[in-house]
Amino acid sequence: MTEEFPLQTLEGIQDFISSVVDDAGASGVVVGLSGGIDSALVSRLCADALGGKKVLNIHMPSDASPREDGMLTESYSRSIGSDYRVVPIQGMVDAFDVALGLDDRLERGNVMARCRMTVLYHFARAGNLLVMGTGNKSELLMGYFTKHGDGACDALPIGNLYKTNVWRLAKHLDLPQEIITRAPSADLWEGQSDEDEMGISYEELDIILQGIQDSTSPEEIAEGLEATMARVMDIEQRVAANRHKRHSPPMPGV
Numbered sequence: 241m242t243e244e245f246p247l248q249t250l251e252g253i254q255d256f257i258s259s260v261v262d263d264a265g266a267s268g269v270v271v272g273l274s275g276g277i278d279s280a281l282v283s284r285l286c287a288d289a290l291g292g293k294k295v296l297n298i299h300m301p302s303d304a305s306p307r308e309d310g311m312l313t314e315s316y317s318r319s320i321g322s323d324y325r326v327v328p329i330q331g332m333v334d335a336f337d338v339a340l341g342l343d344d345r346l347e348r349g350n351v352m353a354r355c356r357m358t359v360l361y362h363f364a365r366a367g368n369l370l371v372m373g374t375g376n377k378s379e380l381l382m383g384y385f386t387k388h389g390d391g392a393c394d395a396l397p398i399g400n401l402y403k404t405n406v407w408r409l410a411k412h413l414d415l416p417q418e419i420i421t422r423a424p425s426a427d428l429w430e431g432q433s434d435e436d437e438m439g440i441s442y443e444e445l446d447i448i449l450q451g452i453q454d455s456t457s458p459e460e461i462a463e464g465l466e467a468t469m470a471r472v473m474d475i476e477q478r479v480a481a482n483r484h485k486r487h488s489p490p491m492p493g494v
Contacts, residue, residue, distance in 0.1 A: 245405075245412035253397055254289040260370065260395045261290060267368040268294030270360055272390070273317060273324075274427060275299075275309035278374040280419045281410050282397050284320055286372055292321025296369060300356045302330045304430050316416065325363075329355045349428030353389025361392075370394040378403040378442060381449050382475075383482020384434065390426065391485060402449065403442040440475070448475045 261269060268290060271283045286295045297317040301309060310326065317324035332355040333348060342348045360371045373393025375385055377400055385391040398406055403424070410420050424434040424442070435441050444465065451461035451472075458472045465472075 245409050250409065250412070253285055257286055257289040257372075257395070257397055261294075264370055264394070265368075266370045268296065268370075269372045270296045270298060270364050270367070270369045271372045272356055272360055272374065273297040273299050273313045274374075275306070275312045275419070276422060276424060276427075277406060277410050277415070277419055278376055278398065278424075280316060280415055281406060281413070282372050282374045283317070283322060284413055284415065285397050287320040287322050293323065295320075295322035296363060296367065297322050297324050298359060298363060299324070299326045300329045300359055301326070302328070302333060302352055302427070304352075304432070305427050309427075312418065316419065327359050329359065332358075345429045349426070349432075350386045350389060352428055353386035353426070357389050357392045364394075372397060373399065375399055376401050376403050376406050378446055378449060379434075380486055381452075381479050381482075382438065382445070383478065383485045384438060385485070387485050402446040404446045440471075445475065448472055449479070452476055452479060 257269070269286050271279060271286060273279045273283055283295060283297050297313065299310060299313040314324055314326075329352065333352050336342065336351045336355075337348065340351075342351060357371075363369065364371050371393045373391070373396040375391065375393075375396055376398050379385055380396075380399055398409075401409065407420065425432050426434065438445065444467070447465055448461055448467075448471075451464070452475070458469055458476060461467075462469045462472045
């Protein structure tokens with residue numbers, strides 16, 4: 241049984257996708273398909289809006305990627321009628337490591353995300369395609385993405401959906417359970433988990449973020465969640481500190 245989702249919102253996202261592609265005079269879109277729910281949902285929304293053949297899904301595995309992701313992404317891509325390619329990126333990441341001497345897994349993870357961005361824009365230029373970003377509102381507000389990596393795109397179809405609403409829409413559209421129930425991860429290193437890294441579940445995070453967006457006082461948010469003020473203030477501080485990642489570089493008014 242599917243979970244209800246506002247039809248107006250779904251239609252609005254599909255109209256948005258069609259409009260940005262038409263306005264750019266593009267032939268279609270390219271999506272980095274990881275095996276996670278965000279990229280699967282974006283790919284499905286684009287296929288429904290444009291037709292599957294105007295969607296190129298690219299799976300970009302590294303040594304950190306679960307082996308089953310290749311079969312999962314290919315079967316999913318075929319099921320929605322989109323084109324599919326695999327471009328391994330481990331060699332690119334290793335080359336950066338040799339050149340730069342990457343010190344820790346976070347540095348390697350950021351390089352990995354930027355390698356994927358480079359691959360997507362290569363195919364976008366070659367096919368007159370737009371790069372569809374897969375970031376959701378929760379990630380964008382938290383700055384939980386790599387600047388000029390997975391944050392680089394031409395449009396963000398689910399950028400105004402909190403992660404909990406991404407799950408709702410995925411269920412509404414009957415995306416495969418194997419994708420819906422997977423632990424959210426950017427696959428930047430083995431065992432990496434979004435919620436572990438952020439230190440909070442998406443369910444709790446989205447309530448706090450919604451409260452911040454609605455200008456609800458931290459005291460009211462904490463009381464409604466039965467959470468500590470320190471937890472709410474920490475999220476509020478992280479949202480403010482990562483504002484630069486959500487906006488174009490500032491310029492002097494001359």
